[in-house]
Amino acid sequence: MESLTVGLGARSYAIHVGADLLTALPDWLKALQLPRRVMLVSNQVVAPLYLSTVECCLAAADFQVLSVILPDGEASKNAASLEQIYTSLIRSHCDRQTLLVALGGGVVGDITGFAAATYLRGVPFVQLPTSLLAQVDSSVGGKTAINHPLGKNLIGAFYQPRLVLIDVKTLQTLPARELSAGLAEVIKYGVIADANFFHWLELHSANLRRLEQEFLIEAVLRCCRIKAAVVAEDETEQGQRALLNYGHTFGHAIEQLCGYGQVLHGEAVAMGMLVAARIAERQQLCRMEDVQRIRELIAACGLPLQPPSLSLEACLEVMLRDKKVTAGRLRMVLNEGIGSAKLVEIADPGEVFAVALAPELLHG
Ligand SMILES: NC(=O)c1ccc[n+]([C@@H]2O[C@H](COP(=O)([O-])OP(=O)(O)OC[C@H]3O[C@@H](n4cnc5c(N)ncnc54)[C@H](O)[C@@H]3O)[C@@H](O)[C@H]2O)c1
Numbered sequence: 098m099e100s101l102t103v104g105l106g107a108r109s110y111a112i113h114v115g116a117d118l119l120t121a122l123p124d125w126l127k128a129l130q131l132p133r134r135v136m137l138v139s140n141q142v143v144a145p146l147y148l149s150t151v152e153c154c155l156a157a158a159d160f161q162v163l164s165v166i167l168p169d170g171e172a173s174k175n176a177a178s179l180e181q182i183y184t185s186l187i188r189s190h191c192d193r194q195t196l197l198v199a200l201g202g203g204v205v206g207d208i209t210g211f212a213a214a215t216y217l218r219g220v221p222f223v224q225l226p227t228s229l230l231a232q233v234d235s236s237v238g239g240k241t242a243i244n245h246p247l248g249k250n251l252i253g254a255f256y257q258p259r260l261v262l263i264d265v266k267t268l269q270t271l272p273a274r275e276l277s278a279g280l281a282e283v284i285k286y287g288v289i290a291d292a293n294f295f296h297w298l299e300l301h302s303a304n305l306r307r308l309e310q311e312f313l314i315e316a317v318l319r320c321c322r323i324k325a326a327v328v329a330e331d332e333t334e335q336g337q338r339a340l341l342n343y344g345h346t347f348g349h350a351i352e353q354l355c356g357y358g359q360v361l362h363g364e365a366v367a368m369g370m371l372v373a374a375r376i377a378e379r380q381q382l383c384r385m386e387d388v389q390r391i392r393e394l395i396a397a398c399g400l401p402l403q404p405p406s407l408s409l410e411a412c413l414e415v416m417l418r419d420k421k422v423t424a425g426r427l428r429m430v431l432n433e434g435i436g437s438a439k440l441v442e443i444a445d446p447g448e449v450f451a452v453a454l455a456p457e458l459l460h461g
Pocket residue numbers: 140142143146169170171174201202203204205207227228229230231234235236237238239240241249250267268269270271272275278279282362363
């Protein structure tokens with residue numbers, strides 16, 4: 098097992114990465130003196146695979162264990178699922194000495210975190226991420242949220258977990274399409290922060306897609322190190338944390354306009370990264386060879402390259418609700434070569450996106 102820390106003063110927490118770590122949960126909770134009453138939050142896909150393992154080890158260590166099982170998928174990252182958690186907590190008379198534990202992918206993690214931030218104005222929570230995307234990204238950093246029909250993650254809070262326990266063994270049951278979606282966020286870290294890591298991914302994407310454990314651990318650790326450093330510097334996204342949003346301006350528009358869950362978050366981010374790279378090339382922030390390398394790595398990871406056919410007008414309307422928009426001006430993250438990025442204001446989004454998306458956009 099390897100460990101790192103998200104350094105946030107009194108709210109610092111550890112990320113432990115390894116294989117077969119789920120059953121170590123009770124020891125970590127005891128060490129952190131977290132409440133002995135635990136509400137496990139999972140979903141209809143992950144619960145049959147891992148919930149009883151976690152329930153049993155907690156019960157054997159004298160924890161009182163409750164659980165709530167949400168519907169699966171992005172379409173359920175909404176107020177109804179949040180309400181389901183609140184109702185379970187209230188019905189079970191859970192007080193502030195209750196720990197929420199998110200067992201699942203990014204959807205379960207983001208909703209559980211928001212429930213923890215708001216139930217009784219805040220109870221502690223722990224992340225047990227089981228998808229690659231959640232292990233490399235969503236379980237770390239404390240962005241918690243639900244979607245609104247008009248936009249992704251529009252209702253949420255910054256609220257940090259007390260512990261992130263990453264068991265890469267759980268990835269053995271993850272569908273290949275979901276693994277690829279997680280690889281999109283992995284590629285993101287290489288493009289925005291680490292050219293050597295990007296090159297490592299060019300060499301080893303096949304090892305990752307074959308679920309080879311040592312490569313998975315290496316990738317998860319490298320991503321978590323980058324994210325932990327960014328979050329420690331800029332927890333609430335006043336500056337450099339926005340770089341973690343590379344590919345998300347257009348990606349979030351795809352997710353919402355296609356209907357949540359139709360295009361996976363990671364798939365939308367992959368297409369958004371390629372569009373961002375094209376815009377960066379036109380603005381002379383990177384070379385055509387860089388765009389080509391990004392395109393090839395996205396393809397090698399089994400991710401889509403071509404955005405669905407959407408109205409440019411509709412995309413622009415959604416993108417103007419993005420959280421990076423300030424004073425009505427669209428700002429997006431563009432890569433500078435590979436391994437570095439910056440937040441750039443887009444003066445004329447209509448023209449810039451029309452060019453970057455041609456010929457994929459059929460109308461608008
Ligand atoms: N908070 C953040 O910083 C942050 C960062 C990135 C993404 N996100 C959010 O995360 C979400 C995407 O996360 P995701 O890709 O994990 O989606 P997800 O939570 O829907 O999980 C993907 C699918 O895999 C299933 N699954 C998860 N673990 C499994 C396992 N071990 N075996 C078998 N099936 C498993 C899930 O039930 C689901 O069907 C989006 O809502 C996105 O906005 C948040």
